[in-house]
Amino acid sequence: MLWPATALAATTDGSEQQEAVVTLAEAAAVQPPATQTLRGVVDSVDERSDTIRVRLSPDRTEPFRVQDGLLFNAVRFGDPVTFSVQTISGFQTIVGLTKE
Incomplete structure (x- = not known):
């Protein structure tokens, strides 16, 4: 799943790509239901x-x-x-x- 504000592009520096993956993972994290x-x-x-x-x-x-x-x-x-x-x-x- 890609978010509209996130663009994936080929980079020469692997750290930028890793940061994008971490950002996507944090956005997709399931929040516990409110009690x-x-x-x-x-x-x-x-x-x-x-x-x-x-x-x-x-x-x-x-x-x-x-x-x-x-x-x-x-x-x-x-x-x-x-x-x-x-x-x-x-x-x-x-x-x-x-x-x-």
């Missing part, structure tokens, strides 16, 4: 679709995917929870959860 911490109350647990619905406020309930299926054994309807969420493959995914 968001939320609090709410478990509204439903759906193991078939690997989701837990959490009531974040009185008028807002959202579904979240679960990264670790063992969470289904740890929570029930009505449990207050604090959980960490990352967007993984386009889905809001619970990557950590604690009951309050």
Whole structure:
């Protein structure tokens, strides 16, 4: 993959070419997904679709995917929870959860 601002040309000095490769590698480095911490109350647990619905406020309930299926054994309807969420493959995914 070439970036529009990067031009590759034959050089007599190998260090310039090495610098270009390092710059491309740094640009292509994968950044870890941002983690968001939320609090709410478990509204439903759906193991078939690997989701837990959490009531974040009185008028807002959202579904979240679960990264670790063992969470289904740890929570029930009505449990207050604090959980960490990352967007993984386009889905809001619970990557950590604690009951309050």
